Every structure is written in structure tokens, then in C-alpha cells.
Amino acid sequence: MGNHVYVALPVMAMLAILQSSVLSRFPVLGVVPQLLFLVALVWGIARGIEEGLIWAFIAGLFADLFSIAPLGVSSLAFMAGVGGPLLLQRALPPRRLPVAMFMAMLGTLVYLAVYAVALRLFGFGASLSGLTELLPLLAVHAVLILPIYLLMDSMLRALRPRRVEF
């Protein structure tokens, strides 16, 4: 594990608090965007699948701390939602923002599917109509990933400037 873990822990803790106490009060299109998932996905896009999965895992743990879902269920779902699209990253054209939007939609779909199955296994099954209600999350995440991506990308560039060789 690299130093990025020490960044992920406080960031995800802060985001989980924000997610539970602030974002939940302001639903968009009837759904609350999953900020922790999006940040983990963006980190994965920027830094590779390995770090993305670690961030997804940590994000899931913190998400479950503010949920009645069993601890770890969100980690599973987040990792699937982050890992799945990142596997396709090389096959996708090198257009950063449209690709990020596509990955957000695909990742959200995978995350919700895995989450629904995992919840069923633990007796929390959501109804089909309930899951259908969550589909606007795909669109919300596709839009919301753009500012997060741009922000994190610029932060990473500022912290670790690219080496230029002459």
C-alpha cells in the first residue's frame, strides 16, 4: 500500500460525513449522488485500477459506517463499480471527459447491481421498483463526475507535476 492510503482515509471519512448529513438532504432527480463512489472512481481513472480499488474499498467501509447495511457490502459494490469500468479503460478512446462520463454510468450500474444482490443475501432486499427508482443515479453521476474529475485531476497535477525530459 502506498502513501495514497493515508490520503484516502481522511478524505473518505470527510466525504462519508458529508454524504450522510448534507448530501442526503438535497436529492437530485429523486436520488442522492454517491460522492464516495465517484471520488474512488475518479482516483482509479487518474491513478490506475489498483489504487482505484483500494480507494473503493476504503470508501465502502466509510459508507457502511453510516448505514444499517452490513459493513463491507458497500466495499464490494464499490470495488465492482470501480474495477469493472477501469478494466475497459484501455479499450476506450482517449477522450478524457466523455470516457469519464461513460465510466461513471457503467460503474454506477455495476455498483447498483452488485449492491442489490449483496443486500438480498443479507436480508435487505430492495424491490425491483425501488431499484428502478435509482436509475436516475446514472445520469446524475455522469454529470457530477465532471467537476470531480477536473478538480482531482488539477490537484494531482499540482501535487505531482509531470516530469519533462529534454
Next chain:
Amino acid sequence: MNLGQTQQRIRWITLAILVGSAILLTVLDSTGALSGVMGFVRDPLTYISSWTSARTDSVADIVAGPRNLETALQEIDRLRTENDTLRKENEQLLEDAGEAQILRQMFDRAAETPEYRRITADVIGQDTNPAIQSILINKGYDDGVRVGMPIEAARGLVGQVYRVTNNAAQVALLTETASAIPVRLGSTRATGMLRGAGRGALPTIDWIDLQYDVQVGELVTTSGLGGKFPENLVIGRVVNVERNEAELFQQATVQPAVDFNAIEIVFVVTEFNTDNTEIFSEGP
């Protein structure tokens, strides 16, 4: 008569004519006898006067303008500041009024069942997972909150404590699939088990005996059976009944009385009267 005396006389006659004419005109005008003539003279004069006056006002405005504009801008600034202050006060008053209303409802609810022991708690968060419905409250183990305790709002039952930390508790809403509450229907007195159906679906009452004619609109309250919930906590109303004569039991869908998205303050019912069932578990 010398020239000087003649000139003096003419002066006196002229003066007399002028004075006489003036007195005559005064008398005639005061009696209205000259109105027609005077109107004929005055009309063009007033027209010219109004045109001149307008130009004069414009010039006066241009000259006096900057001073008035400055005053007006100062006035606008003052009014804006005053408006902002009043808006803030108004928002604060609305917030206070909303909180006072909630507290009044909570007080009324507590007064209905004074025998219960309750703790008030603020809702500080909601479940981070979109498919699960739970809330986070700011009272925990140190405050006497324990797993399984019922949570109610002013309008009715909210759910049950699912997980407790020292200073907070996670509450599973009654709409959540993990929730099962023994209930009684208001008029038929039929009993059943209310089960949450998860996000996007209303909870349903299972195991209602077919002998009861359950009606839409019936009040649903806790039955108190099992001892985990006190009796007669309002849950909601029946909105749909599924009855099939070929089956042993019927099912009813319930619209909860509480708007779970708008809860701010809740009661944790820490103690309530239950029938002592321990005697049944004692050996002979």
C-alpha cells in the same frame, strides 16, 4: 396757463384715468363680467408659460440632478441593507416557528402517553446507501438508547434502533425490509405483521385473517404483541387490500403517517408498559 401747469394737469388726468380704469377692471373682473375676454388673453399666455416652465424644470433637474441621484443611491443602499436584515430575521422567525410547531406536536404526543419514558433526539444523517432507508440520531448508548428500542415522531412510529454507538444510533425505518412490526387495524381490530418493502414500495401487513373485512383508510397501529413496541403507536393508514378467498390470509398495503424525508426530531421510547410474559418461560 404756462406750459408747466398744463403738463402737470395732464399727468393728474392720466393718473386718474389709470386709477379709474384699474378700479373698473377690478370691479368688472370680480363680478365675472370680463371672463370671456380674459380667457381669450390668458390661453396663449398659459400655453407659453407651461412650455417655459417645462424647460425650466428640465434645466433645474439637470442642475439639481446629481445631488438627488446621490441621495437616491444612498437611500437604495440603506433600504437594501434593511431588506437583507429583515429577510434574515424573517427566515429565522420561520425556522423558529417550524421548530416550535414540531416541538408542540412532540409535546402533545408525549402528553398522550405520559407513562412512556422518552428521550428526544435530533436526526443528524441518513443512510449513505441509496437502496437502504435508515436515519442516524444523536443519542446513543451513553444516553440509554439500546438496540430494538422504538423510535417515534410526532405523527407516528418511525422505526426501531438497529445499531448503537456511544453517542449515536442508527434507526431502521419501518419501510425497510429488515423491519417487522406486529400491528392492529383500527376498526376491525384484526392483527398482522407489518413488513417493510424497501425503497420505492409501501410496507405491507401480512397474516391478516380472512374473517376480517379490512377497509381502505383503516388506521394501523402497533398491537404491542411481542413486547418490542408499545401499544397504539400510529403507523399509518391502509391504502390497498389484497384479498383472495383461495388463500388463508389477506394482505394490506399501508401508507405511513410519517414523512421520513422531513423528520428532524424524534423520540426514543426507552421504557413502556408491557405485559409480563416471563411467567410463561418459568419452569413448573
